[in-house]
Amino acid sequence: MMQPTRWVIDTIKEHEGCQLKSYLDAGGLPTIGYGHTKRVYHPGMFITQEQADDLLRADILDASLVVTHWTGGMKLTQGQFDACVDFVYNLGSAAFAGSTLLKKIKSMDYAGASTQFELWNHCKGRVLVGLTKRRQDEKERFLS
Numbered sequence: 001m002m003q004p005t006r007w008v009i010d011t012i013k014e015h016e017g018c019q020l021k022s023y024l025d026a027g028g029l030p031t032i033g034y035g036h037t038k039r040v041y042h043p044g045m046f047i048t049q050e051q052a053d054d055l056l057r058a059d060i061l062d063a064s065l066v067v068t069h070w071t072g073g074m075k076l077t078q079g080q081f082d083a084c085v086d087f088v089y090n091l092g093s094a095a096f097a098g099s100t101l102l103k104k105i106k107s108m109d110y111a112g113a114s115t116q117f118e119l120w121n122h123c124k125g126r127v128l129v130g131l132t133k134r135r136q137d138e139k140e141r142f143l144s
Helices: 006-016 049-070 078-091 093-097 100-106 110-114 129-143
Strands: 019-024 030-033
Touching (some): 006 129, 049 078, 049 093, 078 100, 093 100
Antiparallel strands (some): 019 030
């Protein structure tokens, strides 16, 4: 299985930031650490920096497994893999599994796939500047 590079960690940290106290994200989900949403039951929970780092590593591994599974062992470049891992980390496995991005990757239309990142910059119907920048970063990494 391919392994994500430092780019993935740095990109997640840049775009997510780290909050040791849980909060509601832009989509209204209870979130903690570096954008972690699993088993965060309400705003006001606390974790340590070490726990945030552990959750980050576990969530990156989960996202990597999702990308590996859904691309069916296709030969991706490191940049393509990294971009998809960040996409899954941010948007989840269901979004990736049902995406035109994945369909274009599977048909080896990599130029077409790269244009799909920028379409995922909305939350609750609004374009978010942070998501627009993140999708641009993913597109650039995908094409690198």
